[in-house]
Amino acid sequence: MSSTTPLLDVSGLTKHFPIKGGFPIRRTVGAVQAVDGLDFQVHEGESLGLVGESGCGKSTTGRLITRLLEPTAGKIVYRGRDITHADRKQLAPVRSEIQMIFQDPYASLNPRQTVGKIISGPMEINGIDPSGGREKRVRELLEIVGLNPEHYNRFPHEFSGGQRQRIGVARALALEPKLIVADEPVSALDVSIQAQVVNLLQKVQREMGIAFVFIAHDLAVVRHFSQRVAVMYLGKIVEIADRDDLYGSPRHPYTRALLSAVPEASVDTAPRDRIRLTGDVPSPISPPSGCRFRTRCWKATEKCASEAPPLARVEGDAAGHLTACHYPETEQTVPAPRLAKDPEAAA
Numbered sequence: 148m149s150s151t152t153p154l155l156d157v158s159g160l161t162k163h164f165p166i167k168g169g170f171p172i173r174r175t176v177g178a179v180q181a182v183d184g185l186d187f188q189v190h191e192g193e194s195l196g197l198v199g200e201s202g203c204g205k206s207t208t209g210r211l212i213t214r215l216l217e218p219t220a221g222k223i224v225y226r227g228r229d230i231t232h233a234d235r236k237q238l239a240p241v242r243s244e245i246q247m248i249f250q251d252p253y254a255s256l257n258p259r260q261t262v263g264k265i266i267s268g269p270m271e272i273n274g275i276d277p278s279g280g281r282e283k284r285v286r287e288l289l290e291i292v293g294l295n296p297e298h299y300n301r302f303p304h305e306f307s308g309g310q311r312q313r314i315g316v317a318r319a320l321a322l323e324p325k326l327i328v329a330d331e332p333v334s335a336l337d338v339s340i341q342a343q344v345v346n347l348l349q350k351v352q353r354e355m356g357i358a359f360v361f362i363a364h365d366l367a368v369v370r371h372f373s374q375r376v377a378v379m380y381l382g383k384i385v386e387i388a389d390r391d392d393l394y395g396s397p398r399h400p401y402t403r404a405l406l407s408a409v410p411e412a413s414v415d416t417a418p419r420d421r422i423r424l425t426g427d428v429p430s431p432i433s434p435p436s437g438c439r440f441r442t443r444c445w446k447a448t449e450k451c452a453s454e455a456p457p458l459a460r461v462e463g464d465a466a467g468h469l470t471a472c473h474y475p476e477t478e479q480t481v482p483a484p485r486l487a488k489d490p491e492a493a494a
């Protein structure tokens with residue numbers, strides 16, 4: 148396979164959860180537009196960061212890629228193979244290559260199984276017998292993730308939160324995956340432990356050449372982990388770029404706002420005025436017309452309410468830097484932070 152063929156190629160990916168209502172006959176009365184037309188690629192060994200506030204569709208995206216959820220529309224191509232609607236049997240060979248690490252390391256580990264059983268489970272299910280046996284492989288994996296191989300027979304509750312997430316990583320590695328979707332893998336951990344787990348994932352990515360989709364709700368966590376970063380808002384990608392382009396010259400007002408919330412010390416770019424995002428994320432059941440960010444955007448005009456901005460390259464930006472905004476930020480203009488107002492409410 149040529150190195151330019153993406154490992155994962157997602158286009159128009161959409162997930163609408165139907166809302167049932169009515170009596171006596173239940174019918175579909177609406178839909179939660181959780182994910183609405185995503186386009187992105189992940190190359191072999193690369194890490195793509197997926198960032199946005201809670202509820203913007205990150206977990207749904209992760210579950211679509213790993214095919215835990217059935218897409219409503221769009222296409223998922225993995226190593227040149229269309230797996231969008233592949234059934235269980237067709238997915239079997241791919242399942243082992245795409246693994247997921249979850250946010251809550253306790254909820255995702257069976258409390259009644261020993262660590263050995265948890266980590267060897269995927270090998271058992273997939274009928275994989277490593278040379279030297281499964282137990283030997285589990286001990287190796289425990290060592291790789293920084294746990295004591297002697298703790299093979301212990302149960303999840305005997306470990307700390309950070310150690311449990313290491314168990315989750317070992318389980319994900321058991322099948323030698325090519326892609327790991329990590330859904331806020333450190334959000335539930337103590338701040339003091341987060342860096343250790345991020346470092347472990349980074350080691351895994353670099354030394355084993357595993358590609359990552361790393362989901363996070365803020366831009367600080369993915370900064371040192373992901374070569375490319377996509378910012379999501381209400382089910383859509385509003386900006387995607389190589390790391391340095393995104394952090395160095397953010398174009399979308401939402402990216403700008405998220406970045407201004409990151410402590411200066413962790414961002415080695417020019418100091419920025421702090422922008423406070425006001426108001427809640429609108430409901431994905433009836434998202435705002437036009438640009439979905441307009442109800443919180445300090446630059447919104449009538450055009451923003453009537454026309455959805457396409458995800459496109461802003462003149463002068465690098466080839467892979469795409470922004471969905473009618474009035475992208477320029478490096479010269481630093482917006483005066485003021486309350487976002489709804490252009491409709493003002494009318």
Ligand SMILES: Nc1ncnc2c1ncn2[C@@H]1O[C@H](COP(=O)(O)OP(=O)(O)O)[C@@H](O)[C@H]1O
Pocket residue numbers: 164179180181199200201202203204205206207208431
């Ligand atoms: N199974 C489901 N049924 C209905 N709505 C859902 C379901 N899963 C997620 N949602 C909704 O889809 C939206 C996106 O959710 P999610 O992908 O979990 O966002 P994030 O991970 O970014 O916080 C939210 O409004 C959420 O309530």
Ligand code: SF4
Pocket residue numbers: 399400401438439440441442444445446447448451456471472473474475
């Ligand atoms: S399109 Fe308009 S509302 Fe949307 S982010 Fe750009 S300026 Fe703000």
Ligand SMILES: [Mg+2]
Pocket residue numbers: 205206207330
């Ligand atoms: Mg989530």
